[in-house]
Amino acid sequence: MKALILQFIKSLRQSFQDLLPIILVIAFFQMVVLKQAVPQLGQILAGGLMVLVGLSLFVQGLKLALFPLGEEMAYSFVKKGNLWLLLIFAFTLGFGTTVAEPALIAIADEAATIAASGGVIENIDSARDSYAAGLRLVVALAVGFALLIGVIRILKGWPVQYLIIGGYLGVVIMTAFAPKEIIGIAYDSGGVTTSTVTVPLVAALGIGLASSIRGRDPLIDGFGLIAFASLTPMIFVMAYGMFF
């Protein structure tokens, strides 16, 4: 318990260092460039304190729960030696973490509104809802697929660059053909899928797999899952926009 508190104080100091650049940038622009006093100083101080404590707690929680969980799962699957089970797990993890993601729900609703005002779908509630639900499903499928391919890549030891560069070529080509309204949504959905809780877990899973399979290097083979998860939604969403 005492060790935990000591560690927390250390991590508070680290978090303060992490937030210092933001404070300096805001203060400089507010006072030197815009020449204005900082409004509602009390609220800002309270918010800053919350950010500080929150970031420290999050980093502690990473080390206590998310990292060990992700790695333990990877070891268990390798020990079990059942490939299909591992692939089902990878897909479920990608799909399950994405379909309920609040940022994605917000983007899907916004996309439905844009599509309705652009005349792509009828401007009634039921049409918008089914469009938004369809979009969420497509993005979740895309992330599930990304982790599936990513895990196969770790098992086989394929170099990551051919898959990723090939994927981005696909994105460039599809951008030329996809309806203009969907492109912004597609690019954005690549960013929102990699949420703050998913990233550490997926990183730990990849590294755990790569370090428990002989002949794989955790640095070369363990990373790359996040890159897949931000690439495939762009392709899937543009395809959704082209065919629906």
Place this chain on the structure above:
Amino acid sequence: MDAIFHFGGTTLSLIRDVLPIAAILIGFQVLILRRPILNPARVFVGLVFVLLGLALFLEGLELALFPLGRLMAQQLTLPSFILGEGAESIDGFVWSDYLWVYVFAAAIGFATTIAEPALIAVSIKANQVSGGTITVNGLRLAVAVGVAIGVALGTFRIVTGTPLHWYIIAGYVIVIIQTATAPRSIIPLAYDSGGVTTSTVTVPLVAALGLGLAETIPGRSPLLDGFGLIAFASLFPMISVMAYAQISEWLAKISRNDSSTSDKSGK
């Protein structure tokens, strides 16, 4: 009172975010793999820390950083700030009138990336796995420099109105060239860095800046130009992380050569 309700709402939406993850992990571990979770009390405490920490973090950003950052982005792009007192609308400007906007874009892109929790997580892992050759702060600095350059260039693009795809295609050509020449071990990490930057802290502020620019400059569309900035923010970290590895390799080579020549002269 309102603040408490709002905090409750943030926590609830986070629980909704974490619940499926916990269900999948525990379901597979306990029911399918039939292995107990090691140290369940510690894992539980850790998950509570993650949830509570993120809720506080997001709520604090909403109180302190986002309103101020959005306001500043708006003020920096106002015609009266760009063209001097009394200017009502933007006409007859040159790109250098927006100098402070580029500086702000770079500075805020850098600063928010340093505070990005997902990037901290990936850096900790990269440090462990590389046996210390990749330092936590080194990687974060490299990514932050990439975001800074990317966002500044992105605002420059909105101001000048040059087509987005030229920049993106040029960027990917650089990525491909670097992929062929950079140390092999950095490549997956560099690609991952592109994905983690577009997370909780950076996106809202950068988007506000893009929106402010697109609304005040005639002929720009908030919808098309706003997302362009995010694309820049995820492309340039790939370049800067690979450059970081290339430069450190190059420096190591120079110091090796130096020490070998000094060895010879010593003999």
